[in-house]
Amino acid sequence: MKVNGHVCPVELTVLQCAASRHRLSVPNSTSKPDESRPKTRRAGDAPTLADVARAAGVSKMTASLALNGSQNSVRVSAVTRERVMAAAEQLRYRPNPIARALSSKRTNTIGFITTLMGEKPNAYLLEVFGGVIQGAMAAQRTTTVFTLGSWDEAPTRIPAWCDGRVDGIIVLAPRLEDAEEAWLLERTPIVTVHASGNWRMGSVNFEADDEAGAYEMVQRMFALGHRNILHVGGPVGFPSADRRVEGYLRAHAAVGLTPTPVLRVPFNTAGGAEGMEDWLQRHRGQPLPEAVFGGSDAIAVGCMETLEARGLDIPRDISVVSFDHTWLGRTLHMAAVRQPLHEMGQQAVEVLVQLIEASGAEPYAGPRNIVLLPEIVMGRTLAEPHRAPLLIA
Amino acid sequence: MKVNGHVCPVELTVLQCAASRHRLSVPNSTSKPDESRPKTRRAGDAPTLADVARAAGVSKMTASLALNGSQNSVRVSAVTRERVMAAAEQLRYRPNPIARALSSKRTNTIGFITTLMGEKPNAYLLEVFGGVIQGAMAAQRTTTVFTLGSWDEAPTRIPAWCDGRVDGIIVLAPRLEDAEEAWLLERTPIVTVHASGNWRMGSVNFEADDEAGAYEMVQRMFALGHRNILHVGGPVGFPSADRRVEGYLRAHAAVGLTPTPVLRVPFNTAGGAEGMEDWLQRHRGQPLPEAVFGGSDAIAVGCMETLEARGLDIPRDISVVSFDHTWLGRTLHMAAVRQPLHEMGQQAVEVLVQLIEASGAEPYAGPRNIVLLPEIVMGRTLAEPHRAPLLIA
DNA sequence: TTGAAAGCGCTAACAT
DNA sequence: ATGTTAGCGCTTTCAA
Numbered sequence: 001m002k003v004n005g006h007v008c009p010v011e012l013t014v015l016q017c018a019a020s021r022h023r024l025s026v027p028n029s030t031s032k033p034d035e036s037r038p039k040t041r042r043a044g045d046a047p048t049l050a051d052v053a054r055a056a057g058v059s060k061m062t063a064s065l066a067l068n069g070s071q072n073s074v075r076v077s078a079v080t081r082e083r084v085m086a087a088a089e090q091l092r093y094r095p096n097p098i099a100r101a102l103s104s105k106r107t108n109t110i111g112f113i114t115t116l117m118g119e120k121p122n123a124y125l126l127e128v129f130g131g132v133i134q135g136a137m138a139a140q141r142t143t144t145v146f147t148l149g150s151w152d153e154a155p156t157r158i159p160a161w162c163d164g165r166v167d168g169i170i171v172l173a174p175r176l177e178d179a180e181e182a183w184l185l186e187r188t189p190i191v192t193v194h195a196s197g198n199w200r201m202g203s204v205n206f207e208a209d210d211e212a213g214a215y216e217m218v219q220r221m222f223a224l225g226h227r228n229i230l231h232v233g234g235p236v237g238f239p240s241a242d243r244r245v246e247g248y249l250r251a252h253a254a255v256g257l258t259p260t261p262v263l264r265v266p267f268n269t270a271g272g273a274e275g276m277e278d279w280l281q282r283h284r285g286q287p288l289p290e291a292v293f294g295g296s297d298a299i300a301v302g303c304m305e306t307l308e309a310r311g312l313d314i315p316r317d318i319s320v321v322s323f324d325h326t327w328l329g330r331t332l333h334m335a336a337v338r339q340p341l342h343e344m345g346q347q348a349v350e351v352l353v354q355l356i357e358a359s360g361a362e363p364y365a366g367p368r369n370i371v372l373l374p375e376i377v378m379g380r381t382l383a384e385p386h387r388a389p390l391l392i393a
Numbered sequence: 394m395k396v397n398g399h400v401c402p403v404e405l406t407v408l409q410c411a412a413s414r415h416r417l418s419v420p421n422s423t424s425k426p427d428e429s430r431p432k433t434r435r436a437g438d439a440p441t442l443a444d445v446a447r448a449a450g451v452s453k454m455t456a457s458l459a460l461n462g463s464q465n466s467v468r469v470s471a472v473t474r475e476r477v478m479a480a481a482e483q484l485r486y487r488p489n490p491i492a493r494a495l496s497s498k499r500t501n502t503i504g505f506i507t508t509l510m511g512e513k514p515n516a517y518l519l520e521v522f523g524g525v526i527q528g529a530m531a532a533q534r535t536t537t538v539f540t541l542g543s544w545d546e547a548p549t550r551i552p553a554w555c556d557g558r559v560d561g562i563i564v565l566a567p568r569l570e571d572a573e574e575a576w577l578l579e580r581t582p583i584v585t586v587h588a589s590g591n592w593r594m595g596s597v598n599f600e601a602d603d604e605a606g607a608y609e610m611v612q613r614m615f616a617l618g619h620r621n622i623l624h625v626g627g628p629v630g631f632p633s634a635d636r637r638v639e640g641y642l643r644a645h646a647a648v649g650l651t652p653t654p655v656l657r658v659p660f661n662t663a664g665g666a667e668g669m670e671d672w673l674q675r676h677r678g679q680p681l682p683e684a685v686f687g688g689s690d691a692i693a694v695g696c697m698e699t700l701e702a703r704g705l706d707i708p709r710d711i712s713v714v715s716f717d718h719t720w721l722g723r724t725l726h727m728a729a730v731r732q733p734l735h736e737m738g739q740q741a742v743e744v745l746v747q748l749i750e751a752s753g754a755e756p757y758a759g760p761r762n763i764v765l766l767p768e769i770v771m772g773r774t775l776a777e778p779h780r781a782p783l784l785i786a
Numbered sequence: 787t788t789g790a791a792a793g794c795g796c797t798a799a800c801a802t
Numbered sequence: 803a804t805g806t807t808a809g810c811g812c813t814t815t816c817a818a
Contacts, residue, residue: 046557046580048795059805064797077803094556098495099795102810107491109537116527123720126519134509137540142558144502144537147530163487164439164811165535187439269724301724327516328724331662331694441811452789457813470787492811495794557795789818794811801806 047091055087056080063088067095110136110352111166113146113158123297123326124341125172128193131345132170138346139353141167162188168352170345171195189355191348194240204351205369206344210240210323213337213374214247215254217293217321220376222255226290226319226385231262232275232303233295238267241295244323248293260289265299272302280306280392288312288392290385291319297329297336304381310393315383317390325377335382340372347372440484448480449473456481460488503529503745504559506539506551516690516719517734518565521586524738525563531739532746534560555581561745563738564588582748584741587633597744598762599737603633603716606730606767607640608647610686610714613769615648618778619683619712624655625668625696626688631660634688637716641686653682658692665695673699673785681705681785683778684712690722690729697774703786708776710783718770728775733765740765 053063058080066084087093101107112132114125136143146161146169148154154173161169168188173195190203221229231248234241245262252259265275272294292307294300300322304314314320322329325338351366358364446456451473459469459477469477480486494500505525507518529536539554539562541547547566554562561581566588583596614622624641627634638655645652658668665687685700687693693715697707707713715722718731744759751757 050795060795061797061806062804065804068797080803094553096495096795097556097558098491098500099810100797101491102489102495102812103795103797105810116523116530130509133538133540137509137542142537142539144535145526146535147526149530160487163490165490298724305726328721331691331721333698442813443811453812454790454814455788458788461813473787489811492794493813495796496811496813498794787818790816792813792815794813797808797810799806799808802804 046096047093049093049095051091052084052088052093055091056084058084067093105164107165107167108140109142109144109166110349111146111161111169112143113148113154113161113169113171115148115150123328124324127324127326127341128172128345128348131342131347132349133345134342135346135349139349141349141353167356170348170352189352189358191352191355193344193348203368204355204364204366206348206351206372207240207369208339208341208344208372208374210243210339210374211247211250213323213339213376214244214293215251216247216374217323217337217376218248218251219254221291221293221319221321221382222251222257224319224382224384227257228260228287228289229291229293230260230279230289231293231295232272232279232299233262233264234267234299236264241267244295265295265302267296267298269298269302269305272299273305274302275299276303276306280310284392286392288318288390291321291382294320294322297322297324297326297334300334300336300381301328301332312390315381317386319382319385321379321382329379333380335379336377338375338377340374344372439489440486442486442488444484445477445481445486448484449477451477460486498557500558500560501533502535502537502559503742504539504554504562505536506541506547506554506562506564508541508543516721517717520717520719520734521565521738521741524735524740525742526738527735528739528742532742534742534746561749563741563745582745582751584745584748586737586741596761597748597757597759599741599744599765600633600762601732601734601737601765601767603636603732603767604640604643606716606732606769607637607686608644609640609767610716610730610769611641611644612647614684614686614712614714614775615644615650617775620650620778621653621680621682622684622686623653623672623682624686624688625665625672625692626655626657627660627692629657634660637688658688658695660689660691662691662695662698665692666698667695668692669696669699673703676785679785681711681783684714684775687713687715690715690717690719690727693727693729693774694721694725705783708774710779712775712778714772714775722772726773728772729770730767731770732767737765 049060049063049067052067053060056063058066062080063084066081067088097108110132112129114129115122133143144166146157148157154171158169158171166188169190171190171192173192192203192205194207195205218229229248231245233245233248236242241264245264248262249259263275263279265271276292292300292303294303300320304320307314307318307320312318320334322334322336323339324341325334325336326341329336347370351370354366355364442453442456442460445460446453449456451459455469455473456477459474460481490501503525505522507522508515526536537559539550541550547564551562551564559581562583564583564585566585585596585598587600588598611622622641624638626638626641629635634657638657641655642652656668656672658664669685685693685696687696693713697713700707700711700713705711713727715727715729716732717734718727718729719734722729740763744763747759748757
C-alpha cells in the first residue's frame with residue numbers, strides 16, 4: 001500500500017485521513033449497546049468460584065473465605081486454604097467484580113463527573129482529574145468518568161448516575177444550582193470541588209481561597225515596586241473569578257492605592273488575547289501598566305501573546321502573572337498563584353472514601369467545606385517594573 | 394476563622410495548607426475497601442424491579458419487558474406497559490446497572506489504561522483520552538480509568554482488569570511487549586494505540602504515520618528555503634521517535650541534502666531545553682541552524698526556551714516546528730505535524746465497540762492496524778530562514 | 787399476552 | 803472448621 005510515495009510495512013494496514021471522520025462501520029453494528037445475547041455457559045468461559053470449590057473439593061463459601069482471607073485465622077484451616085488457593089491458581093480463577101458488587105453493594109469505583117474534555121482541554125479540569133485518579137489508585141478504587149455535554153444536563157444526568165454503579169462521585173462544579181432530583185443523591189455520597197455554597201448541604205465541598213491568593217500575589221507585586229497592575233479576570237458570575245477580583249481590590253485598599261479598573265474576559269486564551277488587545281486600543285497613549293495579572297493561566301497566556309505581538313518583552317517591559325499554575329503555566333515558567341488542584345483531586349477522593357465508609361452508626365464527622373490555601377510561585381514572567389514608564393502605542 | 398487577615402464566610406470551613414498533605418482522617422477509616430456490611434433490605438433502599446412489578450400488579454418479567462421496550466409491539470400490551478411505566482415513574486425506579494451487568498454479561502463500560510496522569514500530565518496522553526471519553530459518550534458507554542504506576546506493571550495488571558468489569562479496553566502503549574498472561578485477554582477485546590506491532594495479534598492497533606508526517610514537514614521547510622534543519626528527536630527505542638527521524642532523513646535524501654546529525658532527548662520540556670543548550674555549546678562558532686524540528690511539542694517548547702534565553706527571536710532568527718500539536722502546541726500557535734490524537738481516541742472506541750459486539754458468528758472483519766495520516770499545521774513559529782546566516786554565540 | 791422459575795457469580799446468615 | 807441455604811436485582815428460557 002502506497003501513500004505519499006512510501007510503502008507501509010504492515011499488511012493489514014489501512015490508511016485513512018483523520019479529518020474525514022470516516023466511520024469504520026461493519027455491516028450489522030449498532031451504536032446502541034446490545035441487549036440480547038445467548039448466555040448458556042460454554043466450556044471456554046471464565047472459571048467461577050464454584051469451579052474452584054469443586055476442584056478443591058470444598059463448598060463455595062469455604063472457597064470464598066479461603067480466598068478472601070477475611071476472618072483470617074479462624075474460619076478456614078491452613079490446609080484447606082492451601083488447597084483452595086492451589087485450585088484457584090491452577091484454574092486461573094479471577095473473582096467476578098460485578099457479582100461481588102451486586103452482592104456486597106460496593107463497586108469500589110468512584111465516579112468523576114466532568115464536562116467534555118474535548119478538543120479544547122480544560123487545564124484546570126485535567127489537573128484535578130489527575131489528582132482524582134491518583135487518589136483513587138491510592139485508595140484501591142477505580143475511577144469512572146461521566147461526561148456531561150454541558151452543565152445544563154447536570155440536574156438530570158447526575159442523579160441518573162447515582163444508580164449504584166459507583167460508590168460515590170466527585171463533581172467539578174464551576175457553578176451549579178441545587179439538583180432538582182436530590183432525592184437520589186441521598187444514596188450516593190458526593191464531594192464537590194469549587195461548588196462554593198451552591199450545592200446542597202450534606203455533601204463535602206473543596207475549594208481554594210482565591211481571594212487570599214489574589215491578595216497575596218498583588219501584595220508581592222507591590223513589594224517589587226509595581227503600582228499599576230491590570231487585572232484581567234474571568235467572567236462575572238463565576239465565584240472563583242469574582243473572589244480573585246476581590247482579593248485584587250482588597251490588596252489595593254490595604255495600601256491605599258486606587259486599583260486600575262478590572263477587565264473581565266472568558267476563561268481562555270482567546271479571551272485573554274482579545275481582551276488585552278481591545279483594552280490596549282482603548283487606552284492608547286496612556287501609560288502601559290507595569291504588570292498584568294491574569295485570572296487564569298489561559299487568560300495570562302493570551303495577554304502575553306498580545307503584548308509580545310506588540311514587541312513588548314516580558315518581563316522587561318511588562319510583567320505577567322497568572323492564577324492556577326496548571327501545567328500550562330508550569331511549562332512556561334510563569335509566576336502565578338498556584339491553586340492546589342492536584343491535591344484537591346486527591347483529597348477529594350480521600351474524603352469521599354470516608355463518606356462512603358461512614359456507616360449510619362458512625363456518620364462522617366469531618367469538615368463540610370474544606371478550603372485549601374493557594375501559594376505564590378515565582379517565575380520568569382515577573383520582575384521589577386520597567387524604570388522608564390512606557391506609553392501604549 | 395481568620396487567615397491572612399481576612400474572614401472566611403462559611404462556618405464549617407476548615408482551612409488547610411495544601412502542601413502539608415495532611416490526611417483528613419476520621420477515627421475508624423481504613424483505606425482498604427470495606428468488605429463487611431449488613432445487607433438486610435431496609436425501607437429506604439432504592440426500589441427494585443420487583444417493587445415496580447408489584448405496584449403494577451404484574452410479574453417481574455412483564456415489568457422488565459415493558460420498561461426495556463425490547464420486543465417492541467408483541468410481548469406486552471399497551472395498557473400493561475402503561476401501568477408498569479406509571480408505577481416505575483411513581484416509585485422513581487432506576488434499574489440497577491450492576492445487576493443488569495451480572496445477568497447480561499455486559500457492563501457498557503470501556504476501560505482506558507494509562508500510566509499515571511499525575512503532576513506532570515502527558516499532553517499526548519490527555520489528548521487521546523479526550524477522544525476516548527468523547528467516543529464513549531457517543532457510543533453510550535462510560536469509561537473507567539485504570540492507572541498503571543509504570544509500564545512494568547502492565548503485564549500483570551492489565552490481565553487482572555480483564556475480569557468482566559469492562560466490556561473491552563483501550564491501551565495506550567508507548568512500547569509494550571507481549572503480555573505474558575495473554576490467556577485472559579482473549580475474553581476482553583483490546584484496542585491499542587501506538588503499539589506498533591508489539592502487541593499480540595487478534596487485537597486492533599491504531600497509529601499515526603510518523604514517518605510520512607516528518608517527511609512532509611521537512612519538505613515544506615525545504616520549500617520555504619531552509620537547508621540547515623536540526624532535528625531534536627525523542628529517545629532512541631521509541632518506535633514513534635525513530636520513525637520521525639526516518640522521515641526527516643528520507644526527506645533529506647529525497648533532495649540530496651546531507652542532514653544535520655540528529656539529536657535525541659527525552660520526551661519533555663527539560664529534555665528539549667537541556668539538549669538544545671548542550672548542543673549549542675558543543676557547536677559554538679558554527680552557523681546556527683535555520684530551523685529546529687522538535688520531536689514533540691514538549692521538546693520543541695524546551696528548545697524555544699533555550700533559544701529565546703539566548704536572545705534569539707522565533708521565527709525571525711530561527712524557526713521551530715514540532716510534532717504532535719497537542720494542546721500545548723495549539724496554545725502557543727506552533728507550526729507542527731499534527732498527529733490526530735483526539736481522533737485516534739474516538740475511533741479507537743468505535744472499533745472497540747465493534748470488537749465487543751462481534752459475536753462468534755460474525756467476527757470482526759475490519760482492519761487490524763489502522764494508520765492515521767498526520768497533517769501539517771502552519772503557525773507562528775515557522776518562517777523563511779534568516780537572510781544573513783547567524784553564528785552560534 | 788403473561789407468569790413461574792432458573793440462573794448470573796458472589797457474599798453472608800444460619801446450621802452442623 | 804465446613805456445608806447449606808438464601809439472597810443481591812436483573813434477564814431469560816419455558817410454560818401456561
